[in-house]
Amino acid sequence: MKVIIGAGQTNYEGWKTTQECDLNLLSISDWDKLFLKESVDAMIAEHVWEHLTYEEGIEAARNCFKYLKPGGYIRCxxxxxxxxxxWYQNMVQIGGPGPIEHPAATHKIVYDYTTFKRVFETAGFVVTLLEYCDNDGDFHFTYWNENDGKIGRSFRFDTRNSIETLGMVSIIIDAMKPIIIRNK
Structure with a gap:
C-alpha cells in the first residue's frame, strides 16, 4: 500500500490519497481507521510538515513510523x-504573505535541512537528503526516482526551474524505517 498524505489535487496511479479531514497526522484514531500498524509500504507528503509545529512534526513522523512496514519509507x-x-521566502513565511485563504497562512515553521532531517531521525528513521540548500544557499541534488513518489515542487518537476535558474525548490528527504533483524 502506498499513501499520499495531504494529497490536495495530487493523484498517482497505485497511491491512496488522503486529506487532513481523512487523516490528521496527530490522531492515532484516524490512523487506526485507515491502516493497520506496519501495513504501509510508502508514503509521500509534499508541503505538509510546515503546517505543524516542530514538536507536532516529530509526533507525526512517529505516527508514520508506526504504520510503515520495516523497510518502508516516507518521501517528504x-x-x-x-x-x-x-519572493519565495515571502511566499513560504510563517503565517503566509496575505489573506487566510493563502495556503501558507497556516505555516508554523520554515525548516532548514538539518532541522527537517532531525525531525525524522528523532522518530527512528534513517534519512537521506535528496534536494536542499545548504547554509550558504547552495543547492544540492541527488537523483531520485519519481516512481517512488513524485514531488512536484522539485528541481526536475517544477516549471519555474531550469538549469540556469532556480525558482521553486524544496527540502526533499527519503526517511526509511529500518529493518531490524533479531538473532534468536
Missing part, C-alpha cells in the same frame, strides 16, 4: 529556509 518535502530568493 517542505519549503527551504536556506533558498536565497526573496
Amino acid at each position: 518535502a517542505v519549503p527551504d529556509k536556506n533558498f536565497r530568493n526573496e
